[in-house]
Amino acid sequence: MNIVTSDCEKNIRLLVEGRVDTNTSPLLQQAILNAFQKNNNLVIDFLNVQYISSAGLRALLIGQKTAASKKGSMKLVNVSGMVQEVLDLSGFSSILRIE
Secondary structure (H helix, E strand, C coil): CEEEEEECCCCEEEEEECCECCCCHHHHHHHHHHHHHHCCEEEEEEEECCCECHHHHHHHHHHHHHHHHCCCEEEEECCCHHHHHHHHHHCHHHCCEEC
């Protein structure tokens, strides 16, 4: 997995590429937490993510809880059909902001 971080004026944008699984989810979690240290608003671009495991969902949940505690926001964009299905089946689509 590869994560490219862009610092925009209004938010931090993480472009995630590859599989988000048990091996790579700690990298995503750390990138999310690092982004929230710089800005209270985060956009996570899943354009090139075709798979997410329960470990990846946990990283997103930690991000959402961090956003709430900082009175900020976190949203997912460009979510593929397969990843969206996992989010829907797990109930995460009702917890996360997805555009």
